[in-house]
Amino acid sequence: MKFTIQSGDLENQAKVTLIIGVFEQGELSPAAKRIDKKSGGFLSKILKNGDFSGKCGEAFLLLSVPAYKAQVLLVGCGANTTLNIRDFRKINAASIKTVQNASATHLISFLPELHVEKLDLPAKIKQAVQVSAATLYQFDEYKSQKSPPLKLKQMTFAVSDKKDLKTAQTALNQAIAIADGVTLTKNLANTPSNICTPSYLADAAKKLAQRYRSITVKVLEEKDMQKLGMGAFLSVTKGSRQAAKLVALEYKGSSKKQAPVALVGKGITFDTGGISLKPSDAMIGMKYDMCGAATVLGTLQAVADLKLPIHVVGILAVAENMPGGSASKPEDIVKTMSGINVEILNTDAEGRLVLCDALTYTERYKPAAVIDIATLTGAVVVALGHHATGLVANNDALAQELLDAGNETYDRAWPLPLWDEYQEQIRSPFADIVNTGGKGAGTITAACFLSRFAKKFAWAHLDVAGTAAMMMGLERYATGRPVPLLTQYLINRSEKKTK
Ligand code: BES
Ligand code: MN
Numbered sequence: 089m090k091f092t093i094q095s096g097d098l099e100n101q102a103k104v105t106l107i108i109g110v111f112e113q114g115e116l117s118p119a120a121k122r123i124d125k126k127s128g129g130f131l132s133k134i135l136k137n138g139d140f141s142g143k144c145g146e147a148f149l150l151l152s153v154p155a156y157k158a159q160v161l162l163v164g165c166g167a168n169t170t171l172n173i174r175d176f177r178k179i180n181a182a183s184i185k186t187v188q189n190a191s192a193t194h195l196i197s198f199l200p201e202l203h204v205e206k207l208d209l210p211a212k213i214k215q216a217v218q219v220s221a222a223t224l225y226q227f228d229e230y231k232s233q234k235s236p237p238l239k240l241k242q243m244t245f246a247v248s249d250k251k252d253l254k255t256a257q258t259a260l261n262q263a264i265a266i267a268d269g270v271t272l273t274k275n276l277a278n279t280p281s282n283i284c285t286p287s288y289l290a291d292a293a294k295k296l297a298q299r300y301r302s303i304t305v306k307v308l309e310e311k312d313m314q315k316l317g318m319g320a321f322l323s324v325t326k327g328s329r330q331a332a333k334l335v336a337l338e339y340k341g342s343s344k345k346q347a348p349v350a351l352v353g354k355g356i357t358f359d360t361g362g363i364s365l366k367p368s369d370a371m372i373g374m375k376y377d378m379c380g381a382a383t384v385l386g387t388l389q390a391v392a393d394l395k396l397p398i399h400v401v402g403i404l405a406v407a408e409n410m411p412g413g414s415a416s417k418p419e420d421i422v423k424t425m426s427g428i429n430v431e432i433l434n435t436d437a438e439g440r441l442v443l444c445d446a447l448t449y450t451e452r453y454k455p456a457a458v459i460d461i462a463t464l465t466g467a468v469v470v471a472l473g474h475h476a477t478g479l480v481a482n483n484d485a486l487a488q489e490l491l492d493a494g495n496e497t498y499d500r501a502w503p504l505p506l507w508d509e510y511q512e513q514i515r516s517p518f519a520d521i522v523n524t525g526g527k528g529a530g531t532i533t534a535a536c537f538l539s540r541f542a543k544k545f546a547w548a549h550l551d552v553a554g555t556a557a558m559m560m561g562l563e564r565y566a567t568g569r570p571v572p573l574l575t576q577y578l579i580n581r582s583e584k585k586t587k
């Protein structure tokens with residue numbers, strides 16, 4: 089689907105579907121008012137008769153309206169003429185769902201004219217694109233019955249004031265890049281682990297580098313990691329027949345020398361738990377344990393599409409966590425690349441073991457900031473559910489920038505403390521630290537572990553175990569989060585830099 093914006097007279101075309109908002113008490117949005125007037129009160133009649141209630145998220149398709157050649161989709165916006173962001177997202181999703189199965193090919197949405205709490209026009213356009221793209225997303229690669237190709241070809245957002253076109257266009261471009269990045273991330277995440285193996289993920293990174301001149305890639309093999317002394321990373325892959333990969337991507341959007349932002353993604357293509365084997369039910373959804381790495385690829389694609397004038401490094405720590413005769417065992421002690429010795433108390437706490445060496449590897453780029461993205465702990469789902477990503481950082485300014493970017497894109501994160509008191513939970517009687525923090529604060533103690541390897545830079549950790557993918561019975565799907573948050577953070581950063 090192609091997204092565009094336009095201003096001027098858009099209502100009097102043929103072969104389009106106009107999407108307009110109406111309210112519960114019969115109140116009309118500006119576009120609805122115009123159409124009502126020209127059609128001789130056609131819309132008011134429908135509302136008065138009670139044929140359409142205007143409840144938030146209800147949609148009603150009018151195949152013909154007097155004096156108009158277009159179809160009109162009435163979307164209920166609820167009782168309040170100022171919407172909140174959730175309602176705005178709901179009505180955008182509902183509109184797409186309703187027209188998807190109709191014959192519409194070209195939509196003209198007037199929804200950005202509605203008043204939404206805390207959202208200006210660019211932000212409304214961003215939300216509308218995100219939600220529309222997410223609603224249209226399908227993954228039927230492995231279904232023998234493919235869904236029929238989309239009839240919808242184009243969606244145009246009406247901008248009432250011509251002088252807003254420029255900022256609206258910028259927002260639209262950003263939204264499209266983010267939506268495409270989200271789609272890439274979802275596709276990789278949804279691909280099952282018998283296909284999406286470590287080498288498959290490394291190939292996906294290579295493909296990205298082939299598509300964009302601004303991106304280069306390097307893949308480190310196990311023997312390279314051995315040479316670097318990545319004993320923790322390698323301890324995770326020992327039980328697997330799949331070779332682990334450390335993928336290093338670099339995006340250079342400016343010829344100026346500048347310290348990069350590094351994104352480090354957990355890429356466990358399947359997490360059985362290893363010798364500390366997960367129960368069968370807890371293993372469902374563990375193909376999504378590479379969402380951090382997929383997020384790095386989706387974000388890099390968005391950044392490259394937008395040609396942001398910044399320097400970004402992407403590191404993917406990719407391996408499969410399996411039990412087996414040569415797998416690591418509880419109480420094994422391994423040496424990390426940084427020299428810290430780790431006692432593995434639980435082989436299911438594997439994410440931090442691959443990430444710690446990936447973080448140390450990142451030091452060579454002398455990064456201005458490092459952000460790791462990981463489906464790291466079940467505990468973050470207990471703490472924050474599926475709505476907020478857990479954020480832990482050693483730098484308040486970086487943390488705030490990420491929180492802000494999350495709010496801007498409605499891809500929100502929430503902070504947890506990195507206090508010294510928690511560090512005591514990872515003391516080991518035999519090695520320097522253990523890889524599990526025991527009872528309580530599992531998300532924080534996992535972050536404490538990582539923080540030991542993030543001493544040389546400003547660092548933030550995003551625990552996306554609850555937000556990158558949903559697992560609710562039969563409903564299982566990747567969300568593409570936090571690609572919007574990270575891309576927005578990098579957009580904001582690049583704007584600050586160029587000012
Ligand atoms: N990949 C899991 C975390 C996870 C859990 C992601 C649920 C998505 C949904 C991670 O590797 C893990 O197993 N963590 C353990 C850590 C524990 C052994 C300290 C956990 O959270 O139980
Ligand atoms: Mn695990």
Ligand code: ZN
Pocket residue numbers: 356359377436438439463464
């Ligand atoms: Zn895991």
